[in-house]
Amino acid sequence: MTSSLVRQVLILAAVALIPGVGEAVYFRHKISWRSAVLPSEMVTVDQARAWGGNVIWVDARPDEEFARDHVPDAISLNEDRWNDLLSQFLVVWSPGKKVVVYCSSLSCNASREVARRLRREAQLPDVFVLEGGWEAWLKKR
């Protein structure tokens, strides 16, 4: 009975592998196995600075951290108050502008999530995540 159970589990596990592998192949250009953000969607502080005035800096950190300090002219856009802040952001945004989103550090997820939502929900092109986040900015300041 146990061997029958193990056999059933193995069959199901093996069968599920087939479409799983197929999907991995299908989505190979949409997701990176090395990093949560595609290399093409990452930008360094130096690269973003080189874009000059064509950049909108977006601070994805919580309100308190934004209030304490932020990149000059950055706009606060975090997931806690997404609907309120998104409308404020869209007033500033214009076609052709590059958007650089940052959060606290290399390990935070907020910038990635905000960047993803800007691409998907607001349908914005040219949205990038700042490599190293606020910490990297501070080092280069």
Next chain:
Amino acid sequence: MGSVVEEKMSTTPNAEPPTSHAQLRVAGNTSDVKGRTSNILWRIVDLIVAVIFIYAGAIKALDPVQFASDIDNYKILPWPFSVALAFYLPWLEIFCGFALVARTLYRGALSILTTLILVFTLATTAAKVRGLDITCGCFGHASQNWSFPAHLATNLGILAALLVLWLSNRSAKPS
């Protein structure tokens, strides 16, 4: 008529009155009805659990990039493992759901789904304890704004349904 029956009863050893046969038949029929009702109930539980997992799997299979990010938010696994699971787990849920509907590989499907729901519940609880504000991603956008208690209650409800299916006699019959 009554006297003939009484006479036969008195002359036949261990004979039972005809009314007791009728009672047995009624009792048997009642038992059948109960059994059938019980089977239908288990089948409904089967289908509810199956639909939940097929739906949850399909939603995630349609957007594995988002699901990988949701898994990564738990901060338990390295990113490559999150990606691998994002491609694999939705299909495992879907196939197990269909196995419950078709009653094929039934016990295997129940084992996998019970393990999955236990792992999801533990991961969610661990994330809460560690103070992580996460999106569970269990049901795509539908579960994006679920609170921790709602998330936990759903998981425990599904776990209870799976355990009921395990414990029911019915689960022994399918292959």
